[in-house]
Amino acid sequence: MPSVCLYLQTHQPFRLKNYSVFDIGGDDDYFDQQRNYDYLARITRKSYLRTNKILLDLIRQHQGHFKIAFGLSGVLLEQLEKHFPEVIGGFQELVKTGCCEILAETYHHSLAYLYSPEEFKAQIALHRRKIKSLFGYSPKAFRNTELMLSNEMARAVEEMGYKTILGEGADYILGWRSPNYVYKINGAPKIKALLRNYKLSDDISFRFSTRDWSEWPLTAEKFAAWVRGIHGHGDLINLFMDYETFGEHQWEETGIFEFLKNLPGEILKYPENNFQNPSDVIKLYKPAGELDFPHIVTWADTERDLSAWLGNKMQQEALNKIYSLETQIKKNKNERILEQWRKLQTSDHFYYMCVKWFADGDVHKYFSPYDSPYDAFIVFMNIFNDLKLRLA
Amino acid sequence: MKKLKVLMFGWEFPPFNSGGLGVACYGLTKALAKQGVEVIFVLPKKINCSADFCRIIFADENPVDAEKIISAAYLTPDQYGKVTRQLFMGARGLVDEVVRYGLLARQIAEREDFDIIHSHDWLCYPAGIAAKEVSGKPLVAHIHATEFDRTGGTGVNQQVYAIEKQGFETADRITAVSDFTRQKVVEYYGINPAKVKVVHNALERERSVQNFETILNLSGLKEKFKIVLFLGRLTLQKGPDYFLRAAAKVLEKSPDVYFIMAGSGDMEAQLINQSIDLGIADRVIFTGFLRDQNLARVYQMADLYVMPSVSEPFGLTALEALGHGTPVIISKQSGVSEVIKNCLRVDFWDINQMAGKILAVLNYPVLKNTLKENGAGEVEKITWDNSAVACLNIYNEILS
Numbered sequence: 001m002p003s004v005c006l007y008l009q010t011h012q013p014f015r016l017k018n019y020s021v022f023d024i025g026g027d028d029d030y031f032d033q034q035r036n037y038d039y040l041a042r043i044t045r046k047s048y049l050r051t052n053k054i055l056l057d058l059i060r061q062h063q064g065h066f067k068i069a070f071g072l073s074g075v076l077l078e079q080l081e082k083h084f085p086e087v088i089g090g091f092q093e094l095v096k097t098g099c100c101e102i103l104a105e106t107y108h109h110s111l112a113y114l115y116s117p118e119e120f121k122a123q124i125a126l127h128r129r130k131i132k133s134l135f136g137y138s139p140k141a142f143r144n145t146e147l148m149l150s151n152e153m154a155r156a157v158e159e160m161g162y163k164t165i166l167g168e169g170a171d172y173i174l175g176w177r178s179p180n181y182v183y184k185i186n187g188a189p190k191i192k193a194l195l196r197n198y199k200l201s202d203d204i205s206f207r208f209s210t211r212d213w214s215e216w217p218l219t220a221e222k223f224a225a226w227v228r229g230i231h232g233h234g235d236l237i238n239l240f241m242d243y244e245t246f247g248e249h250q251w252e253e254t255g256i257f258e259f260l261k262n263l264p265g266e267i268l269k270y271p272e273n274n275f276q277n278p279s280d281v282i283k284l285y286k287p288a289g290e291l292d293f294p295h296i297v298t299w300a301d302t303e304r305d306l307s308a309w310l311g312n313k314m315q316q317e318a319l320n321k322i323y324s325l326e327t328q329i330k331k332n333k334n335e336r337i338l339e340q341w342r343k344l345q346t347s348d349h350f351y352y353m354c355v356k357w358f359a360d361g362d363v364h365k366y367f368s369p370y371d372s373p374y375d376a377f378i379v380f381m382n383i384f385n386d387l388k389l390r391l392a
Numbered sequence: 393m394k395k396l397k398v399l400m401f402g403w404e405f406p407p408f409n410s411g412g413l414g415v416a417c418y419g420l421t422k423a424l425a426k427q428g429v430e431v432i433f434v435l436p437k438k439i440n441c442s443a444d445f446c447r448i449i450f451a452d453e454n455p456v457d458a459e460k461i462i463s464a465a466y467l468t469p470d471q472y473g474k475v476t477r478q479l480f481m482g483a484r485g486l487v488d489e490v491v492r493y494g495l496l497a498r499q500i501a502e503r504e505d506f507d508i509i510h511s512h513d514w515l516c517y518p519a520g521i522a523a524k525e526v527s528g529k530p531l532v533a534h535i536h537a538t539e540f541d542r543t544g545g546t547g548v549n550q551q552v553y554a555i556e557k558q559g560f561e562t563a564d565r566i567t568a569v570s571d572f573t574r575q576k577v578v579e580y581y582g583i584n585p586a587k588v589k590v591v592h593n594a595l596e597r598e599r600s601v602q603n604f605e606t607i608l609n610l611s612g613l614k615e616k617f618k619i620v621l622f623l624g625r626l627t628l629q630k631g632p633d634y635f636l637r638a639a640a641k642v643l644e645k646s647p648d649v650y651f652i653m654a655g656s657g658d659m660e661a662q663l664i665n666q667s668i669d670l671g672i673a674d675r676v677i678f679t680g681f682l683r684d685q686n687l688a689r690v691y692q693m694a695d696l697y698v699m700p701s702v703s704e705p706f707g708l709t710a711l712e713a714l715g716h717g718t719p720v721i722i723s724k725q726s727g728v729s730e731v732i733k734n735c736l737r738v739d740f741w742d743i744n745q746m747a748g749k750i751l752a753v754l755n756y757p758v759l760k761n762t763l764k765e766n767g768a769g770e771v772e773k774i775t776w777d778n779s780a781v782a783c784l785n786i787y788n789e790i791l792s
Contacts (some may be wrong), residue, residue: 020745021755022645022748313758313761314758355734371737372736374735377758
């Protein structure tokens, strides 16, 4: 009885201006409005509007048998509200069907968990408030930025009252075990973990348009047969990926929308298959065992760790510096400065400083608005210095 | 297997070099020798240099012999008169020298046994062409810098352009030091792109250091100040004037910086005046042309090397700086930016951007160290051996 648990992560950062050292002390506006608008406009056109429409049609067509979960970062929602309220409207319609679950996360898509428990909680609360006000919905399941998960983190999230947590089905954690079951986490007895089936997820999000992949072209029919193949040795298949897979990472020309339109029908053709959301899944299936996440595991790169965000000294420096201002910022009671400080915590800023891609191919470069990781560091530090100056 | 023999025409050779051309010739020749290629390296004039990895011939060593080859068999009486005048009346300018080198090359090509001819830059193209005419052997024209790079695109010398174009057209293959340069050969000289291959320059690490001058001492300065280095000919192509303007901007923010301009060239007086006009003359040091230990010293002393070239076919100095553990800011208009990722890149004309990045390296130690460490690791992999293999593949392609 495999249940497909489809979760789409939706996020766009507030990208920074090309902020020069000569702007320090003279310009307290850090975000590149035009560039952010342009990115958002393109993704809205290529991905959000199309995909939301398809998802809504699918829910109606399958009369409640197709379900889907979303992660919607606060910084994305804020930008959509301002520029593309029709996308918010689309998500609201989806939520109204009762077939969608929205996950809790940090409003600013940050790495706050690693640096400040207080700030981590504050950002989750901000996100809850935003989701409540836009969708009248209170999340019950949690996923942290970049699918970060560790024993300790699971425990902290459990204490906040969440019943489910999402993570990466990394081989070095699972060992011989399969990601296709619900698990418990060592040290966090009450919360249930759902782990990404990275193979099947990446077949869609990364390999879908890869022509030298032996399975190309991937059809919904073929994929549904793979899902069915898990029948008898797995309870669920966790397909977690970026929402932007549909139309942005995989362009329309690749046939990704046709694939999405046909996938639920093909999966539901087999009567033993169904779709379930994270909070349903933990009621349907008992944990198959307990897993140990002694350190942070993420869904990134081949290492499945944090090295894309704090693997080099520039990233560590920038993160340490920005969090070093926490006490001062919170004492200062200036709402605008607080908000700017939080937007500077968005993980993307540190991802742009990653130098791994010089060797590892171009995934990082594709996402970066900068000429080089060094430029990303310079801009960030210039802004940090201005922010610091404003606190003095 | 029979050793492949290359007759290579160069213009300068370390220690008697005025720039990157001689250094590149040295590095490539040495690495080719390691690949089992026998190189006969020809220089136009007798100078005191030697190398154990190739045989060096000086074209002017037996000028009397030259008479023999400029015989009636090749020339009309009029031409003969002209040629002998050129040969024996002494040089009257660079173009004449280049033509003269071409004439002397005939004799060498007749006398020597070789499989392929390899000529570096327009200075040696007439020599390469002559050798090809005499021997019928294929010619590789190596391009280190075009006339457009040297002049910044304005005031291109038509004679030089014509010699370059003839060299490219006569050559069986052209090897360009970067894709940046390859594009220029294709666009400005109308050469078939299929004929032009890229052989990047690299960093020579084992060149023996001989001391010719007193050692530059900057340690006093280093204690109290940060040092930003410009190193190259003081000429339009290298963008030294942009460097000075960026220096003035930097000093507005950070007074504890010295700027060193190492090199000589036609813009020297103009640059000294510019530094006075900018009010930064007390913070700019003109060292003149440096080599060997002084060169190494100045690279090591610098906190940062800036190469603001207007048009830089390759930019060996960027590799040298990284090799000495000094981070670099390089012009986007350069070939070296094709091979180095761990650097900062600027548009040479964007003074604010250049000053901003200089300040970032000086003020953010983490940035400086990351650039330094990653850059040193990267430059380690850019070897003349790789370039020699690329070159050898091109030889084999022509000969097969």
